[in-house]
Amino acid sequence: MMANIQQLQDLTTQVRRDILRMVHAVNSGHPGGSLGCAEFLVALYQEIMNRKDGFDMDGKGEDLFFLSNGHISPVFYSVLARSGYFPVSELATFRKLNTRLQGHPTTHEGLPGVRIASGSLGQGLSVAIGAAQAKKLNNDTNLVYSLHGDGELQEGQNWEAIMYASAKKVDNLIATVDLNGKQIDGTTDEVLNMGSLRAKFEAFDWDVLEVVEGNNLEAIIAGLNEAKSRTGKGKPVCILLHTEMGNGVDYMMYSHAWHGKAPNDEQLAKALEQNVETLGDY
Secondary structure (H helix, E strand, O other): OOOOHHHHHHHHHHHHHHHHHHHHHHOOOOHHHHHHOHHHHHHHHHHHOOOOOOOOOOOOOOOEEEEOOHHHHHHHHHHHHHOOOOOHHHHHHOOOOOOOOOOOOOOOOOOOOOOOOOOOOOOHHHHHHHHHHHHHHOOOOOOEEEEEEOHHHHOHHHHHHHHHHHHOOOOOEEEEEEEOOEEOOEEHHHHHOOOOHHHHHHHOOOEEEEEOOOOOHHHHHHHHHHHHHOOOOOOOEEEEEEOOOOOOOOOOOOOOOOOOOOOOHHHHHHHHHOOOOOOOOO
């Protein structure tokens, strides 16, 4: 576990550098959503989750995390590497031939920390529910976490899973929605307005809480701890995490344009100036 907020912030800044350098090196990838979720994943892996040393696919006796919106793999890979799952130097292979760090996470590559292939949106919650029910069957009291894009909730399978989770009282599950209001073709309201996600989840009988400052480490940690306190009470828990796509890079923020576009040399230099090296580049 990290010792204090400053150390967590330093790690978050380094993760942002990793994201930017990874997508720039291969001129492909998804920096926007990755940057927006950097604080969340740092907090989750470094402060919140009960993790064992090493990695096995069974995940017994520890908390589990499932990334549903797999296109934000750069932030996932960076946090996994800097949390000790595989060498940080391997980040340099992102999206290259024969790498374990595919554009979307895959299991057949055997990358430690990756439990499902994701990127086909809308499927991660179903897997997380299955894992949560398996823990109940195994009398494992640890929790299952998942992360989803808000635009991803336009996919229908999510709502079957949301209905199922409450009906079956899957109350060892915390599903977080990255609520940045943007997707590849524009704002979520423009593409397909979903109305109030809070009202929808509550109508499906979930316990819902919101983290308004979704790029503030202290607010995220407080929100996750509050979510943990609500587990085991008969309802699955949803966190609506209000984030900013491209957070930490001024010219990427407040726009959907950087959902899936890599910065050029000049843009990378400007972005790295805003995120100084803290823990050492790979």
